[in-house]
Amino acid sequence: NTDSDAYRLKLPHFPPPEGLDRTGLASAAHSVFDPSGYLAPMVLSFRLLLREAFPGDAPWAAKASPDICDKYRDLCADFQNIPRINIPRQMLLDCKQPCRLVAYSDANLHAYGYALYAFQEINGERSVRLIQGKFRLVPGKNKNAVVTVPRAELWAALLANRALLFLKETLGRRWNVASVTHYIDSQIVLHWLKNGCLLRKYEARRVQEITDSNVCSDRRYISSAENPADHCTKPLSYAAIIASAFLSGPAPL
Numbered sequence: 001n002t003d004s005d006a007y008r009l010k011l012p013h014f015p016p017p018e019g020l021d022r023t024g025l026a027s028a029a030h031s032v033f034d035p036s037g038y039l040a041p042m043v044l045s046f047r048l049l050l051r052e053a054f055p056g057d058a059p060w061a062a063k064a065s066p067d068i069c070d071k072y073r074d075l076c077a078d079f080q081n082i083p084r085i086n087i088p089r090q091m092l093l094d095c096k097q098p099c100r101l102v103a104y105s106d107a108n109l110h111a112y113g114y115a116l117y118a119f120q121e122i123n124g125e126r127s128v129r130l131i132q133g134k135f136r137l138v139p140g141k142n143k144n145a146v147v148t149v150p151r152a153e154l155w156a157a158l159l160a161n162r163a164l165l166f167l168k169e170t171l172g173r174r175w176n177v178a179s180v181t182h183y184i185d186s187q188i189v190l191h192w193l194k195n196g197c198l199l200r201k202y203e204a205r206r207v208q209e210i211t212d213s214n215v216c217s218d219r220r221y222i223s224s225a226e227n228p229a230d231h232c233t234k235p236l237s238y239a240a241i242i243a244s245a246f247l248s249g250p251a252p253l
Helices: 022-029 038-055 066-081 149-172 187-195 201-213 226-231 238-243
Strands: 006-008 086-088 098-107 111-124 125-137 177-186 220-221
Touching: 022 177, 022 201, 038 066, 038 111, 038 125, 038 238, 098 125, 098 149, 098 187, 098 226, 111 149, 111 226, 125 149, 125 238, 149 177, 149 187, 177 187, 187 220, 187 226
Parallel strands: 098 177, 177 220
Antiparallel strands: 006 086, 098 111, 111 125
């Protein structure tokens, strides 16, 4: 939108709900082009619906049940609202002035992800911008790997740390990044990261990658109710996203 200098998200084409099969639902779930993750909570709804409709190795020509088709129809109708979302292109008030990078990570037994924000305050004027929101689905049931909430929280923390490292190396050349903070709502993962306790190899390697990166030494606990990354791991409607702090940034910032 050149008038408001903002990004406007484009509505994708979804297959019709009549005769919906696994191929059509998978196409819809991956047709939203949103590399920055502004619609992560809505896209997650499609991904979870696909897993619910066709668990395991269902054939691609398998037809969706009437209940799944109704849910799909409601999701498509909700997505008609996304062209109304405008994302300001300006991230900072002044690139030469100090700013903060703040990451939030969260996970459950269905998905894990993070939300990354840039915060700046100059002469009483504040700016909070969502840089990126990302989620991944927790792997399905596997007899060889037991997925627990702390392990999923560690995956989320690792994703957030990698994003912070990438942004600090790239945007740090243009931005005056004064501090980096990472909020985690898992006290178990915080204990692993801060105390270096004895862990199994799987967790120990990921903890070591996070601590060795030195991208962030300020890691803090945040409750799930205040964590904006909670929206990346739970499906939300358009109205719920607008009413939440996911796009605008959490109140503590």
